[in-house]
Amino acid sequence: MKVTVVGAGAVGASCAEYIAIKNFASEVVLLDIKEGYAEGKAMDLMQCASLNGFDTKITGITNDYSKTANSDICVITSGIPRKPGMTREELIGINAGIVKTVSSSLLEHSPNMVLIVVSNPMDTMTYLAHKTLDMPKNRIIGMGGALDSARFKYRLAEAMEAPISDIDGMVIGGHSDTGMVPLTSQATRNSIKVSEFLSEDRLEQVTEDTKVGGATLTKLLGTSAWYAPGAAVSGLVQAIACDQKKMFPCSTFLDGEYGLNDICIGVPVILGKNGIEKIVDIPLSDAEKAHMLASAEGVRKTNGLLDL
Ligand SMILES: NC(=O)C1=CN([C@@H]2O[C@H](COP(=O)(O)OP(=O)(O)OC[C@H]3O[C@@H](n4cnc5c(N)ncnc54)[C@H](O)[C@@H]3O)[C@@H](O)[C@H]2O)C=CC1
Numbered sequence: 001m002k003v004t005v006v007g008a009g010a011v012g013a014s015c016a017e018y019i020a021i022k023n024f025a026s027e028v029v030l031l032d033i034k035e036g037y038a039e040g041k042a043m044d045l046m047q048c049a050s051l052n053g054f055d056t057k058i059t060g061i062t063n064d065y066s067k068t069a070n071s072d073i074c075v076i077t078s079g080i081p082r083k084p085g086m087t088r089e090e091l092i093g094i095n096a097g098i099v100k101t102v103s104s105s106l107l108e109h110s111p112n113m114v115l116i117v118v119s120n121p122m123d124t125m126t127y128l129a130h131k132t133l134d135m136p137k138n139r140i141i142g143m144g145g146a147l148d149s150a151r152f153k154y155r156l157a158e159a160m161e162a163p164i165s166d167i168d169g170m171v172i173g174g175h176s177d178t179g180m181v182p183l184t185s186q187a188t189r190n191s192i193k194v195s196e197f198l199s200e201d202r203l204e205q206v207t208e209d210t211k212v213g214g215a216t217l218t219k220l221l222g223t224s225a226w227y228a229p230g231a232a233v234s235g236l237v238q239a240i241a242c243d244q245k246k247m248f249p250c251s252t253f254l255d256g257e258y259g260l261n262d263i264c265i266g267v268p269v270i271l272g273k274n275g276i277e278k279i280v281d282i283p284l285s286d287a288e289k290a291h292m293l294a295s296a297e298g299v300r301k302t303n304g305l306l307d308l
């Protein structure tokens with residue numbers, strides 16, 4: 001199992017580290033445009049192998065796509081991150097060009113890859129990949145909802161003073177400060193609805209804290225987060241590599257599901273060896289449906305900025 005991660009920055013390196021620690025891939029190729037950078041990150045990570053007990057071989061490459069050939073899974077984390085006060089959408093001007101060139105170079109050398117798009121604005125970058133690559137739609141996946149759901153569970157656990165392992169919940173919709181749709185009505189603590197434990201006001205606070213999860217960290221760190229993003233990507237990669245049939249909310253191209261067409265946005269999907277093996281259409285409350293439609297409007301507005 002060969003995995004390529006483009007972008008050896010904060011998220012790319014964290015993702016490579018978690019993939020290696022989980023020890024399911026034989027090879028991870030880290031590629032960056034900055035001379036020597038991926039080589040340095042790969043060497044540093046390989047020096048963790050004996051300490052952390054993994055056998056995954058991590059190689060660093062400066063912009064030579066021939067070394068990525070025949071990857072089973074490719075991840076795009078290349079591009080600029082936001083700074084405090086910015087939205088993810090503001091990154092489109094620089095990141096669209098990067099995602100377009102990187103994705104076509106990857107496809108040229110790995111025609112059977114499953115592609116995971118991470119660079120922001122992620123739903124629009126996933127849509128760009130769909131529009132510009134000749135690939136089956138189930139093999140292009142945007143990562144956002146897995147991370148947003150982890151943040152949702154963190155906030156629910158915090159509010160209930162409960163261990164996170166007791167909590168289940170999911171965030172669908174666009175990966176943006178206003179577009180996320182945390183499904184509070186369906187979230188549970190040990191299969192009991194969270195509304196049994198939290199007031200409507202406290203749940204509203206959890207929803208708001210979840211939606212601005214990335215912005216909150218960006219303000220604290222001066223750049224956006226990387227540990228949970230890397231862990232979330234590694235979860236998707238593992239589900240595909242190990243054909244786990246696990247369910248995650250991911251950005252995928254919709255063809256009528258959730259009443260939406262010609263858009264990539266976060267909905268629950270089953271991940272296995274073919275990428276997205278099924279889009280799961282779950283019933284939403286009227287309020288959740290309305291939030292999902294508003295979220296889609298936001299994503300479409302950003303898609304409209306693409307030069308397709
Ligand atoms: N979808 C999600 O949930 C998340 C998305 N992100 C996004 O991921 C992206 C990366 O974030 P960080 O790793 O923090 O940024 P970073 O600046 O630490 O790393 C980005 C790397 O991309 C490289 N790069 C730029 N252009 C390239 C090209 N054409 N080819 C190869 N490499 C290239 C840079 O040299 C740099 O090393 C950002 O767009 C950020 O907004 C970050 C966190 C979560």
Ligand SMILES: O=C([O-])CC(=O)C(=O)O
Binds near residue numbers: 147175213218229
């Ligand atoms: O907030 C950002 O810009 C990076 C990101 O997508 C996240 O951490 O959710």
